[in-house]
Amino acid sequence: MVPSAVIGELKSKDHEDWLAQTVSSHPGIEVVDAPSPTAEIQRWRLGEGETAVLSFCLANPGFRAVLDDLRGRRCALALGVPIFGTLGVIVEARRRELIPVASPLVAAIRGFGYYIEDHLIEAALRQVGETWPE
Numbered sequence: 001m002v003p004s005a006v007i008g009e010l011k012s013k014d015h016e017d018w019l020a021q022t023v024s025s026h027p028g029i030e031v032v033d034a035p036s037p038t039a040e041i042q043r044w045r046l047g048e049g050e051t052a053v054l055s056f057c058l059a060n061p062g063f064r065a066v067l068d069d070l071r072g073r074r075c076a077l078a079l080g081v082p083i084f085g086t087l088g089v090i091v092e093a094r095r096r097e098l099i100p101v102a103s104p105l106v107a108a109i110r111g112f113g114y115y116i117e118d119h120l121i122e123a124a125l126r127q128v129g130e131t132w133p134e
Contacts, residue, residue, distance in 0.1 A: 001063065003034040003052035035059045044075040057081045087116060087124040094128040103130050 002023055010023070023029055034052035041054050050072035057065045057076075064082040066089055067073050076083045084092075086109070094102040106121055121132045 001030050001032050001056065001060075003049070003056050004031050005034060005052035006049040007031055009047065009049040032056065040079065041075065044071060046072050046075060050075070054079065054081055086114075087120060091124050091127050094130075101130065102128055103132060106132070 007023065034056040037051045037055045038058065041051055041058070044051075046054070047069070050067060050069050053065045053067060054072070054076060057063045058079060058081060064084045065072075065076050066084050066086065067076055068085050073083055073085075087106070090099070090102045090105055093099045099105060103125055106116070106125070110116060118132065125132050
């Protein structure tokens, strides 16, 4: 489930339109509208995407929020919403054999300006028997 606000944020960034297209058209991914944010979420003054993700997760217990933004993660923890980061999603996809290897995907998102510290990448890839750099 991906809130439509997340797709909107991706489309607003020129270099990430390909990602918005890929995510929104991928079989198995459903783009959803998130409910209005609670006052508790609004107090955090997060971006639209983070706000939508947290609003959706609060309204639908059992879902984990995919958040990399530090403030968004802190808000999720304060609200008791389980979180997962982008690297976690990639590692899980590799474990489930949804992708053949993880490191090229990590390299691609880094190539588009997404910052992830090397030691985090190394630890994540080690979990699936891969090394960094590729």
